[in-house]
Every structure is written in C-alpha cells, then in structure tokens.
Amino acid sequence: MDAFTKLTAIAAPLPMANVDTDKIIPARFLKTIKRTGLGVHLFDTLRYDADGKERADFVLNQEPYRKAEVLIAHENFGCGSSREHAPWALLDFGIRCVIAPDFADIFFNNTFKNGILPVRLPREVCDQLMEDAKLGENARITIDLEEQVVVRPNGEKIHFEIDPFRKHLMLNGLDDIGQTLQHAPKIDAYESRQKTEKSWMPAISV
C-alpha cells in the first residue's frame, strides 16, 4: 500500500447522498481476480449511457475533473456491499481521498487498506469545498494527513479527526497484517486457552 502524507490535487464535486457501492462499481464488474483495472468502470452507470458513451453531464467526464484525485460527496458515502472493488475502482481511476460528512462502515474500513484517505467533515464544510471544487483547475485542494488539515484554495485550514492508529498506518504505508503478526504470541496464547475453555467448538472439515 502507498503511504498517504500530503496531497495537493484537483477535487471533483459529487453532490449526492447515499452513493452506494453498486453506483461506485456495479456487481457485473466484480468478476475479476485482480485488484487493478477497475477505474474504467468507476461510477459506470453515472458515467456512461446505455451505448457505453460518456455522459457529458457527469463530473468525471469533464475537464479538469478527469484528473481529479479528490472526491467530495454528501452523507453515507459507500453504503451497501462490502466489495473492496469500490475503493479499488476509485484508486485505479486516481482518487486518493474522499471527503464527505460520513461514510458507511465497511467502505470506510476498506479505503484505509488501499491508501485512500476518507475525511469526515460537516455537511456545510463539504458544501463549501464543493463550491471551491467547481472552480476547477485553479482551485486545488490540499490534504495534509500529518497536520490533519484540509487546506482550501484560499489558504483556510480545516481540521479533521482521524483515528491515531489508522493515521500511523497511512502515513507509513504499513501493512495491517504485518502489524497484527507482531502480536502473534498473544494470538497463539488465546488459541491455546480456547482449546480448553471452548473445547466444544467443532473443527470444520469436509
């Protein structure tokens, strides 16, 4: 996973609430055994018409948002399925940060695992950032994870909260599994306790 430290980039406004994972990446594109290559299908039904032609009114089909690395949306972003294909598709398109008032739990977890930073900010701040984003190329936004601030094009800094453990993993691009395996002796000990305390637990075999 790539580390996330500081990003200055074009932000795309997507003023929709409840952007579900079927909107982000429809199920028919989940038949892959890879993590890459999904960017072309990101927001497929919003982005393309029935003939596969780009819809001119969709933000990611417009300049300069084709190069957006930040997405700004409304409440409950990423609701629905657990598919990690949703952050994979965002990442493959080039999105490294999503800003919204709140996120669905599973999607929220999944973004961190892929070096995408989800930033929770109040609705009115998101609306303000969307207005900034509408200014396009000249309105780059900065997300500084170390400082925990979003910097508006006018220089105003907006603080955001993030779990310290997740921040540490993101700043250093650390693999969760590697972190957990540092606790392997504790896991071993737990398992041996369980063998006596929950000896009733059947093993699965076919």
Added chain:
Amino acid sequence: MAEKSPRTLFDKVWDAHVVEKLPDGTCVLYIDRHLVHEVTSPQAFEGLRLAGRKLRRPDATIAVADHNIPTMGRANGIVEEDSRIQVETLERNVVEFGVPYFPILSPEQGIVHIIGPEQGISLPGTTIVCGDSHTSTHGALGALAFGIGTSEVEHVMATQTLLQRPAKNMLVRVDGKLRPGVTAKDVVLAIIGKIGTAGGTGYVIEYAGEAIRGLDMAGRMTVCNMSIEAGARAGMIAPDETTFAYVTGRPYAPKGAALEAALAWWKSLPADEGAVYDKTVVLDAAEISPMVTWGTNPEAVVAIDATVPNPAAEADEAKRAQLERMVAYMGLVPGQKMTDLKIDVVFIGSCTNGRIEDMRAAASIAKGRKVAPGVRALVVPGSGIVRQLAEAEGIDKVLIEAGFEWREPGCSMCLGMNPDKLTPGQRCASTSNRNFEGRQGPGGRTHLVSPAMAAAAAVTGHLVDPRELG
C-alpha cells in the same frame, strides 16, 4: 475481583474474543468462523501467496461458490468465462490452502449465509466474518457476524483476527404481536424505514421485544440480514430455546457433552439486567403492515396500501433532488397507489429470503393459482439442502404447476452477477435486500418485498397485499 458492569449481548461476545487491546483502544479480535466465496477472495489468496503466508486456521474456514454461478444447468459447467474463471480460481485456492469447500454440484452448496446456519457452522456466541455485507445474517443465532473487505479477508486468513474498535450498542425493540400475515421481512423493512439507511452506522443492533422473540430462526435471519441496509455492520438476537432447538443436530454443530458445554456458555449470553444501550428504538408490532420499497434505497419504503410519496413535500433541497431522482428512475408518479404498479419479474430467493420457510410461504400463495400473463417468476432456493427439502414437500411441483421457474441455488438475481438479471425498465418484486439503481441489472427497477408478497405479485401481475389472497 471488581464487579463487572452489566453488559449487552454484543459486549459479551466482543469481550470473549479480544486477544489484545492496543493502547489507542483498537482491539485484536479473534475470529471463530471465516466464510469464503469466489468474488471477494481471489485477491486475498493472491496476497497470501505473494507474501509467502499460510492460511492460519483452515479448520475454522469454509468456502463455497454462490455469487456468480448459474441457476440452471450448472452440471454442464459455467458458460460465462469470467464467472467460470472466478469459480475455478476458488477451487484451485481451496486446494492450495487446504480450505474445506462445498463443491457447486454438492447438496451442501448454497448461498454462504444460508449454508453457515444450515450446516451448524455458524453458532451462538461466535465471531463470524465473510467478505460480504450480509454476513450480519448469522447474528440471528446470537453471533457477532459482520462483512469485511478483501484486505480484511486476507488479514483473517493470515492471522485469524481482525483489528477492530468496538461498535456502539443499539437496541431495536419490536413490542407486541405482529398481525396475521405480517412477516419478518415486513418487520425489518419497517425498522429500516424508521431509522434510515445510515441510522445504524457505527452501531451493532440488537433486536428484541415480543415480536422478535416470536419469530422462527428463518425470520430472525431475515431481520439480521438487512441490518447492513440500516448502516449497521451487525445485527444480533439473544439466543434462546428457539435458537438452541435450531442448532441442535446440525452437521457441524457440537453434539453430546460438547453441546452441553456450549449451551452453558450460550445461555449466559443474553444482556444483563440494566445493560446500557447507546440508542434505543421502539416499534409497535401491531402498527406494522406488509411493506414494499418504492425508491432506490431500502429506507424508501411504505406500507402496501400507501401511495408513492411526493418529493415536492420535502423541504431540504438535496433530499428533494434525491427523491425526485428515485421517482424518475423507478418510473413512478407521486400519489400513485403502490398496488397499481404492474410487475414484469418476480424474484424469490437470496440470503434474505432463500430458506425453506420462504419457499413454503411462496408455495402457499401459488397453490392452485397461475403466474399472471407476461410475468416471469423465478424461485431460487438458498441452498441445495433447501432445494431437496422443498422437493420432498412437493413445493417445486406446486410452483412449477403455477408457472414459476424452479432453479438451482445461488445469489442469482439479487445482484445479477450470473445470467439472471433484469433488462432496462423492467419492474421486479424481489425478496432480496437491495433496491439500488441497477442492482438487479442495468436500468432494472426493484421493489423489495416478502416472499408472500412476491408470490402474490406473480399471480396477480401487480403489487398487492398478500393477505387479500388468503
């Protein structure tokens, strides 16, 4: 030893699985059961392979293909190449990593959330995860069960744990008795309508109250299944005699002395008196009617005798825009009666409503009736075992006689990853769990309903209160 403060069901299951609590409150949480399917696992197995890691507990893992397998003629193989590759990849991975697997032609095969409880793999008081958001289903047994992404699937494979912070506790109590003909699906749709699609975000929901206690295990699973549609990663119901009777005798459930030991622990799980919930929501069972969704998220739900809401009545501009988009996508007119909506397709199945009880509910409406002209009606049992049971009861014959298609088990038209999908503009009465735009096929229009209402829609050709069909 200091007295422990009263704990909820969730607290007890959580506490029993904390391997280690890190300084910032993140916990290393032990996972008892890992359910694996073909869509969200290939990249996880690949990750293990690249890192040279083993799968830590094959004996706590079960794999099955369900999402994109065909529901007709599967003995002849999978025609769609990308689906076939995904299933073949799973079959290679389970061999390489030694994971127990129910092959697609075995009777044990089925939707992962149907077969876990059915086989006794999902047990009370356990932690259960799967790379699928409807893992919340298993919470009906009093387990802590939730969906995870593929990176977390890999994490569980490698470590048998997850890094998690405890959720908040929400109690949803449904007091009193349900009226005759009102089902578990109607209850959960009413709950989602009340708390909203994000109302449960950050919470684990415990369902309680007389109406929940009165549900059989199939109904409880239907309720817990849709917790995620209210934003809650997990839903739970305290285990009781109904639970214990269901679990006892299942192939992978503990037996004899082991069962006695398990029961002693399971009986200690219900919330202590005085346990505190961060939020409590109460519904009156007597006020719940047969429900149907009208829009494109599960909170856009009304009673079957209601009309399509008018977005103009919404004061908030962004919300109004969303409602207008829903009305347009669904091809509706504000004020239109729900019962006037003609149906093109009926889908009965899924992890929400693919159990034998759901097949029986459909058959009891279908018996002696015919699917309305122009309607296509699919019944997809949730597992090979459900299919066998139904056939032993003659349910298949009743349904086929009435003009329903009786198919092979899988996720099917719930998400349209296999050939079972809607075409643009088709209107479907579906017993599944999500009515998002395009969920059942691009341009498809989904109305979420109970199995009884779905069957009633099939035979009348429009949305209808199943109680009118007796």
